[in-house]
Amino acid sequence: MTLDAVLARIDDTLPDACDRLLDLLRIASISTDPAFEGDCSRAAAWLVQELKSLGFTASARPTPGHPMVVARHAGPGRHILFYGHYDVQPVDPIDLWDRDPFDPALEETARGVVIRGRGAADDKGQLMTFLEACRAWKEVHGTLPGNLTIFFEGEEESGSPSLIPFMKDNAEELGEASLALICDTGLFADKVPAVVTMLRGLAKIEFTLKAADKDLHSGSFGGAAINPIRVLTRILGQLHDDQGRVTVPGFYDDVADLPEEVRAQWQGLGFDHAAFLGGVGLSQPAGEVDRTPLEQIWSRPTAEINGIWGGYTGAGFKTVLPAEASAKVSFRLVSHQDPEKILASFKSWIEAQLPPDVTLDWKAPNGSPASVMAIDDPAFDAARAALTEEWGVPAAFVGCGGSIPIAGYFKEILGMDAMLIGFGKDDDQIHSPNEKYDLESFHKGIRSWARILDRIAG
Amino acid sequence: MTLDAVLARIDDTLPDACDRLLDLLRIASISTDPAFEGDCSRAAAWLVQELKSLGFTASARPTPGHPMVVARHAGPGRHILFYGHYDVQPVDPIDLWDRDPFDPALEETARGVVIRGRGAADDKGQLMTFLEACRAWKEVHGTLPGNLTIFFEGEEESGSPSLIPFMKDNAEELGEASLALICDTGLFADKVPAVVTMLRGLAKIEFTLKAADKDLHSGSFGGAAINPIRVLTRILGQLHDDQGRVTVPGFYDDVADLPEEVRAQWQGLGFDHAAFLGGVGLSQPAGEVDRTPLEQIWSRPTAEINGIWGGYTGAGFKTVLPAEASAKVSFRLVSHQDPEKILASFKSWIEAQLPPDVTLDWKAPNGSPASVMAIDDPAFDAARAALTEEWGVPAAFVGCGGSIPIAGYFKEILGMDAMLIGFGKDDDQIHSPNEKYDLESFHKGIRSWARILDRIAG
Structure with a gap:
């Protein structure tokens, strides 16, 4: 069975995949600070090179800000677009980092091996899970999976000023796809995969x-x-x-009030409010007194x-x-x-x-604005099944407190639904000093995409 | 009459006096920032050299912080101590300065010639008025005036951490004087001299x-x-x-409530509240609604x-x-x-x-704490008369919103009264970008001290 061969290939080549991610993490692509403009361009060029080596037709497209990276592999089946962002947050306060944020490394910790560095989880490590899945797929199948467009931006952490104009200018090309995969979110709990169906705006x-x-x-x-x-x-x-x-x-x-059935489903998730706050040194929720922390961060x-x-x-x-x-x-x-x-x-x-x-x-x-996904697309159930298979526990449909405006833009400008799947963890310290991405997130993230592609591509 | 000769000498040598002040202003003696420690020592050494050249016995005395400068001229009459500070405020926001704060110069302005640079008014220009008065006096009389101690500190803008220990350790030497002259305050109005008799604490x-x-x-x-x-x-x-x-x-x-007679005297000063606030772009006082701005800044x-x-x-x-x-x-x-x-x-x-x-x-x-001066010392009336003579308008006894803790320390530790006389103006922009000291303040300040010394020294 070729899926097993792809998964085995992923396992065997994980060290090489890590090396490639570390290369990308060494580029200080801080989009909000004009001093790092050259680094943003370098990150885009690095990705173009990587995509070409995988067999995509790829290019960095100039914008008034940082370049977009667009790649294409024409093939059979449903045309799917994968989105990620190669820019990262600023690093201050720099004195709270235990290592140079742009000298990343694998570190042994009490909770397992982590990939430490700015952007490891948000979003370079995440976008590389998809590319590595494509790589293993190609090495086993001899060709890339299905019918793919890859779309990376470099301004997600600085308000995406070029994104809407670029999507509008390239609506015909990008809009050929009928589903967007977005990898910029987290697991629901430490080892529970999730598909985000509700996103806050900003x-x-x-x-x-x-x-x-x-x-x-x-x-x-x-x-x-x-x-x-x-x-x-x-x-x-x-x-x-x-x-x-x-x-x-x-x-x-x-x-709008949260529908009662959603509230009920969320209560069934068994979210550990005390651990959520305790993990960052807090004990009391600070939001609206009549809402649970999960409601506070997902629906309020x-x-x-x-x-x-x-x-x-x-x-x-x-x-x-x-x-x-x-x-x-x-x-x-x-x-x-x-x-x-x-x-x-x-x-x-x-x-x-x-x-x-x-x-x-x-x-x-x-x-x-906020986004609510249309989950009647069969890809949602396919993805949930693939994730459940990989992680060994039922995947959840969840909300997300963060704002990923691109999900709304895909719907609004390109007319396609977006499926948000990511492998970050609550303790990844994204936007904070000592950001990391668990090696487990990276490894099982790659495997998850292979399983999802196996179900929905081609 | 030798006073006239001293005043004439001051007039004739004003350009040289300005050059000496500019030399001192070039030293970036920012006491609050450890990066400028060497500059503070250089400013102290510059003053020691200057005092020695005038015939004082002078030295820079080490402290755990920046050095104190102490100089002595033994002579006849009442032993008087003169105090100033050679340290200055930080310069930020630096981009609001129209010139390098430590590249001072005389500038022609619509309101007359000013000496522009950090510390011009607070307090290097002010302390130099006294030294220049001593210089002219000596050049005319052949000797320095009266019986003098000079005491300069370098930590006034950073909380004076070494001051109390130093005064206590040197109480015998410094306490020989029976009156302190402090030159770190302003004129009451643009051309109205003042003796400060009330100081806020901090x-x-x-x-x-x-x-x-x-x-x-x-x-x-x-x-x-x-x-x-x-x-x-x-x-x-x-x-x-x-x-x-x-x-x-x-x-x-x-x-304590302001005594009715003080309130009445202050009302008689004709303080222009609208001009005071208007001068900095404001129109409405922001303090206690039942107090005038003068009460707000002097007594509240x-x-x-x-x-x-x-x-x-x-x-x-x-x-x-x-x-x-x-x-x-x-x-x-x-x-x-x-x-x-x-x-x-x-x-x-x-x-x-x-x-x-x-x-x-x-x-x-x-x-x-706050200070209230004992104005029954006859030197207060003598100084008021000398200032009235020089400026051509009656000098005022006033309050001061700023905190000059040393006035309290002179009383507390050394048992002497302090007389606060200065020549700064409201628009000097002390502690702000583009600090300046009017050439008129500097010139008439020197002349004022010559007149005061003529009445109280020797």
Whole structure:
């Protein structure tokens, strides 16, 4: 049976697959920081080379930002598109890393071997699971599986500014596929595979409050001159009420209640709330008091202050009254919440609270709505069966707290459903220091794709 | 008349005096930042050399921090000590400077010639007014004036950690003087000289709130994990009530009401509140609603957030839930407020508001009480008369919003009164980008000291 041969080939060649992933991880493709533009291009070029060596027709396509990588293998059967992103998050605070984030390595840990480095789990390790499955498939079958398009972007961690224009400009080419596979999510629990069918959206904004026309000395002006940090904390300190609800007017207007059957299914998952929070040193959920943590992260919208800064923040003390103070705030969105409407309401809410002499500088609002997948496509059941086979436990249909706007774009712009399957774990520390991807995630991830392709490709 | 000769000599040699000040301003003696330790030592050595050339016995005295400069000229009459500080504030935000802060120069402006550079007004330009008065005096009289000790410190902008130990260790030597002259304050109005008789104290603290044991991804944890920035803004947003009063329990317990006669004298000063705020781009006072801005900055205590930071603050966006958030907060103190008691109350107030899983890391509390001078020393009236003569308008006895803890230490440790006279202006931008000192302040400051010395020295 050729599937067994493919799986055996995957097992036998795992060290080589790891070496290839480490090569990719060494490229510091931080998309949000212009200083790393060259590294982003290098990562794209590396992938193009890899795809060509596998027999794809592949190229890096320029955009106003970082290049897209598109590859094609024409073959029999349903045309499937696979998506991943080669860019990574910034690495700060760098002093909390135990190794250079871009000098990745396999490390033995108490919980097994991990691949350590920025991007190991988000998303380079994940996208490589699919390429390695294709490689083993080809080595056994002599040809790549089915009828494939590969599509990698390099701006997922920086708001994907080029994505929509690129998808629109290339809708004919990309839209030939009828199903998208997206590998940028996690297992449900440590060893329980999942297909994500519900994704939160995201609206984000950076803004600055400005007061005096220069920094002032608090000895000369303290008490008489308004301090924009005081105004900023006063406003943001009221972003949540005592019940953990967001206070921006109209915030919950377009939030649908979770259907009772979904709530019931989620309760059946046996999610360990205490372990979820305990794993990061916390004991009490901080969200809406009448929701479980699983509901809080999968089905409820949030407001988070992701960054705040103002005044003197260096060593020592400076009794300055700063001229301005800034924050980065994001909202996770669900059901029908409209990112533009939410940000506009947030802006009005801030403006209504500004005292005299304080002005608001509103920078680059950006957002994408939540997605709910159409799970009547038979590929969903096929994938669930393949995952259940590989992992030995029933795969779950779950929600996801993170925002993967591309799932919505595939539907909206290219008219295809998306199936989100990934192998990350809660302790992967994505977006944080010491990011890792379990060798088990990588290995069984490759095997999972081989099984899924065996069922849905060709 | 020799005073006229001294004043004429000051006028004739002003360009040389400016050159000497520019030399001192070129030394980047930022005391709060360890990277500039060598520059602080260089500034001290430069002053020692200058004092020696004037005929003082002078030396730089080592401390655990930056050196003290002490100089002595034994002569007839009342032993007077002159104090200034050679260290300066940090220069950030550096991009708001129109020139290198340590490449000072005389600049023509619409409001006259200014000496531009970090420390020009705070405090190098001010301390040099006294040395230049001594120089002209010596060149005319053949000897330095009276019976003088000079005492310069290099840690005034970083909390003066070595000052009290040094004063105590050298109390016999420094305490021989019976009056301290301190030149670190400003004119009352643009051309109205002043003697400060009331100084606010200062209590300051940096602290950090810590929650999860690592930075988290807001997609995975947003809504369920507590965000320390949310807690920090919630707490600091309640530091003032709607009336502009500080809400920390007991904050006003030891604040005496301003005596009616002082309030009346201050009202007679004709302080232009609109111009005071308008000069920095503001229109409305932000302090206690039932106090005038002059009362707010001279006689009322304050709480200010001087710095705040947490999460991702770089270019682009990072949807992080940070592990910690920090702030630097200072309190200007008046009458009998005790810095330790105020900080302890602030700490308890924060702790009482912390939700589960959030801890407080309290760093290096530091403070000094307010000072009220004993103005029955005849030197106060003599100085007022000399200043009135030089500036052509009656000199005022005023309060000062800034904290100059050394005035209290002179009283407490060395048993001497302090007379605070300075020539800074409200638009000098001390502690801010583009700090300057008017050439008029420098020139008439030198002349003022010559007149004061003529009345009280020798």
